[in-house]
Amino acid sequence: MNQGYLTLETGEVFEGVLIGADQDSLGEVVFNTSMTGYQEIITDPSYAGQIITFCYPIIGNYGVNTLDDESISPALSGVIIGDLCETPSHFQSIQKFSDKLKAAAVPGIAGVDTRKLVKTIRSRGTVKGYLSKTKQFNFTGDSKEPLWVDQVSTKKIQYFKNNGPHVVLMDFGYKKSILTALQAEGCAVTIVPYNTTFEKMKSINPDGVLFSNGPGDPMELKKWFPEIQKISQHFPSLGICLGHQLIALAFGAKTEKLAYGHRGGNHPVKELETGKVKITAQNHGYVVKDESIDEKVFDVTYRNVNDRSIEGLKHKYYPIRTVQFHPEAHPGPSDTEYILKEFVAQIASLGETRYAVK
Known part of the structure; x- marks a missing residue:
């Protein structure tokens, strides 16, 4: 393995050995506190354009299997880990973690002091970093990033048959586990591109719409807010992660970037009703601003215990609910899987009832 370097735009340099694809990488350096689920994390489309740091000290110990990919191919820009295990032990393992990265053309670096790196990010805020064989200090910080949602969203409509309610999954970068969870509840699912219009949605005529997770700044999708508002007013809707932010923005709220985001499987959230x-x-870098919520339009349903940020909304009139966290929880705890079950039960009970657009 070759010696490699992670250079932060703030000047700090972290040394390690390069793994995965043999190429340089530039991206936003973020960290995830999950103890398991590295395969799901690196295949989560929400990490598009980012270099993910794993806080857990050893990665690769149970290998990679054929079941846990959350997308067809990883969209992240790179991986940073402490200890790399090259001798995985699990009955489902078919591949080493480093070989998975190489096959997916994702560069990485191992042997990094990830504790020191995470402490640096927490003090500096999320920063860009450069993975390379040499130290790099020429950052193009002002360069315009691509619309990551457009890169990870499906380009064609896909249909999955089932006997229950028909749900349209608006694909802003959805995780396979969301589709699997809907299918487990008996739903027929149609996956549509993120830029699907209200008129197109009416022609599909689903029982409900789920606005998925996805990467990037939600304000990059500003031109689609009117369509999102009309769709959610007309069809019972659930927004997850980016979908939560987009629905809030479509109804006039505002979002802001967190210093270093919420990423991991151990984030406490308080259900205000109970x-x-x-x-x-959780896996997000943006939150809905508290003071921007119109109390005549939305009730806040969940709050983050650590920083009191908004974690869920419920519309006062329309059957619209949103959550900032991931109720399908792959990887993570299943405390909130009832949210998806309640959504499916709601649209099943509403049947053909439609709420007219105001």
Whole structure:
């Protein structure tokens, strides 16, 4: 293995050995606190354009299997880990972690002091980093990033037959586990591109719409807010992660970037109606701003225990609910899987009822 370097735009340099694809990489350096689920994490489309740091000290110990990919191919820009295990032990393992990265053309670096790196990110805020065989200090910080959602969203409509309610999954970068969870509830699912219009949605005529997770700044999708508002007003809707932010923005709220985001499977969230705390899986860098919520339009349903940020919304009139966390929780705890079950039960009970657009 070759000596490699992660250079942060703030000047810090971290040394290690290069793994995965033999290429340089530039991206936003973020960290995930999950203890398991590295395969699901690296294949989550929400990491498009980012270099993910794993806080857990050893990665690769149970290998890679054929079941846990959340997308067809990883969209992230790179991986940073502490200890790399090259001798995985699990009955389902078919591949080493490093070979998975290489096959997916994803560069990585191992042997990094990830504790020090995470402490640096927490003090500096999320910064860009460069993975290379040499130290790099020439950053193009002002360069315009691509629309990551457009890169990971499906380009064609896909249909999955089932006997239950028909749900359209708006693909902003959806995780396979969301589709699997809907199918487990008996739903027929149609996956559509992120830029599907209200008129097109009416022609599909689903029982409900789920706005998925996805990468990037939600404000990059500003031109689609009117369509999102009309769709969610007309069809019972659930927004997850980016979908939560987009629905809030479509109804006039605002978002802001967190210093270093919420990423991991151990984030406590309080359900305000019951007072109960759920442990949730999260992966986002933006939140809906508290003061921007119109209390005549939305009730806040969940709050983050650590920083009090908004974690869920419920529309006062339309059957619209949103959550910032991942109720399908792959990887992560299943405390909030009831949210998807309640959504399916709601659209099944509403049947052909439609809420007219105001």
